Amino acid sequence: MKKLLFTILFTSLFFGSSSLAYGAELYFSSQDNVRVGNTFEVSVLFDTGGESVNAADIEISFNQNLLTFAGYKESEGVLGFWIERPHIENGKIRLTGVIPGGVTGSYDPNKNGQQPVSLAKIIFTAKSTGVANLYFTKSQILKNDGLGTELNHTKKSKVVSIYKKSEEIKEYVEPTPQVIEGETPVGTEVPADTESPDKFVLEYFESSLFLRTPSMLTFYGYDAGSGVARYEMKIGNKDWRVVESPYNIGESLFKRQVTVRAYDHAGNFKDSTIVVPGSITLWVIVIFITLTLFAFAVYEFLLIYHRRKRKGL
């Protein structure tokens, strides 16, 4: 009886403690079959298991010979404050962001209780036939507990079959097109993004408040269609160059006009301009000229005075 009791208690504690983390799972949601040339969306979903989470760092691997990363749907993920917006790094998609206040799940009037939260929605284009594998090579998700505690979770990969344009998709029965959980129905292509990113604000922070942090320009663009792909900056008449926010603008004697251009993944762009003040202001220039003139006048006066004195006048 004691042995049985011990076994049961051990089992209870072992499975009981693991059941606390049960449900915390990171996975993909997308259509299973696409055709070459199709652009389709893949949701990165997270079942929090009831925990409030506020930060995620995720790396996704995919077959680059079959798929092309074509952007992300900025409006359909909770990671709005990007530390690193979705981008390709060493052949993998990397995304890092935070959710101020945290989130436990999403709400759907057609379903009971909280549903998994959509962390991000990635857009892919199928470029050749085959079976594409999507899987997480790294994932760090932190609890909204004021301590940054990591939430243990399981990960699930996803397989997407890519068919020729004319090829019949096997085991695929044409259903009545219907939108489920905001997903694009099977076989439907994501419409091309023809809209420019939204108007965005350029902000200049002087370094005086934070002595070790230099003067910076910050810019956070927003593009609902395919997400911001990159920023380019033009200072005065200099050439455009690729930059990231926040940007160390450095100090200059004179004021500068700075334009930042936000490009989305479809190549549309939006400009925003700011005039960054220089160290020399108009008043400093006026005072400098006045003092120079005054010094010159004194010098002339003394010169004339000494000449007259030498002549004995």
Add this chain to the structure above:
Amino acid sequence: MLNKSFKKVFLILISASFIFFPLFSIADETLTVTATVSSGSTPSPSGGGGAPYIPPTSIRFSGQAYPNGKVLLIKNKNIIAEVLVSNLGDFSITFEEPTDRNIMYSLYAVDSAGVQSIILNYQVYLSTGYLTHLSGILFPPTLSLDRYSAYSGDDLSIFGFAIPERALELKIEGKDIKTFNIISNKDGVYNIIVPLFNFKSGQYKIYTKYKEQALTSKVLPFELLIEDKNPEVKSKIPGDCNFDDRINLKDFSILSFWYKKKNPPTCLDVNHDKIINLVDFSIFAYYWTG
């Protein structure tokens, strides 16, 4: 024999309950989400063969905050709607949505003294032509202290706003843990004066919540000083290096600048590991005020 079998069955049932159910109840919020066909707009008269009328797609949030305060709705980092809260603490905020997808909304409330609540986030699936209503939202109480450091023997005043005449639980956690049961008055105000003579010196955190709710207010730090030590000039929010009592996009930008850089400013490195990484951002996000 029967007794033994009963014990076995009982133990197995207990074990099974551990296996299939979490040890703690984690979700106690009684949120309800419904979708109904939008009303209020009438279809414009059209000749035969016109496009079918689709009612507007909209989202409504309702629940309780703080009497005579306000509730603000945020989408894509912008405030899109603001409503006043009734003197009983009820609010309802509706927004017509041009899109019909999975959208992330954030809500926060401000009490009548201007103190901000925590941020509540809701990702909601919207359907075209439907009014999606998320009801039963309950903002945890706001929390303020009259000081952030004191000496043993001093009194600490803790106050804030909640729903009128509601039971609250206030916790002071540190070397000592004390719990106080209080009730808000008919205006939603609560106030408690805590004598500190029997507390040990050190760092404490203070928070409050409704008795029946797990979600807590903001967590505020407090330091009980040793008699000969002068209070340090410290922000009440970790990472608030400019002492403006806010954690917002400006602080986020500064933290982003130092991301993955070694030897960052001490006040930004909130977990003191000499590097700015995801953990620092998570702590920032927890204390975010906007």
